[in-house]
Amino acid sequence: MRRVYFLAPDITTTKKIVADLSLAKIEEKHIHVIAKRGTPLEDLPEANLLQKSDFIPAVEQGLAVGGATGLLAGLVAIALPPASTVIAGGVLLATTLAGAGVGSWLSGMIGMNVGNRRIKEFEDAIEAGELLVLVDVSADRVTEIESRIKQHLPQVEVEQTEPRVPAFP
Structure with a gap:
């Protein structure tokens, strides 16, 4: 499994991307959204302690x-x-x-009690109101998922792809 990181500008766009990823048979447990503290994520899958901490x-x-x-x-x-x-x-x-x-x-x-080192580079964007989305996919689907994301956000750059994700969520 690989973890793909990208920033979405708002909740509406993030909802569309998450819905499209669900249609691509990415389970909700493999999608994690991190937003500025106090931002209501509505029905988006919020990242838990394992994604937010080190x-x-x-x-x-x-x-x-x-x-x-x-x-x-x-x-x-x-x-x-x-x-x-x-x-x-x-x-x-x-x-x-x-x-x-x-x-x-x-x-x-x-x-x-320590923030995730891999998310630190996104802190300024998150504080500015953007949403960080983490998607766990198999290595052979990374390109497909990136193209699905770019359908909604043509200007998006997939920021980072982790080489491996722990076996347990």
Whole structure:
């Protein structure tokens, strides 16, 4: 899956695009709209916390850093003199898993309170009243979706396409 980002000038145009995307068999759960705080989106699919925050990248980073730290702590623990080889494997596995768990949990908590890094470049346009639309599509449909969007907004530039989208929404 790839995530396509584009800006729409108003709610009316955004509704037309979302309706057209629905006709193209893009489920509503794969369309996310972000608007200025206080803007009524009516029946448009609003982006949730996972799209608005840095939660998923933070969990991924915390998992990697925490796992590496746990592995290092496990290696230090088995390097101490009273370690036996049977116990050493269990200690190494336990510290790696504990480090990965704690790292992903703490990073996720922090990431929920940080705005999405990928959306930061659109903040000025959103504050000016434009709507940011994120559409999750398979890689082979990106060109088709871009052309459908350009039917409604010929001047639109698809701002960014993410190479991958997390498996869970």
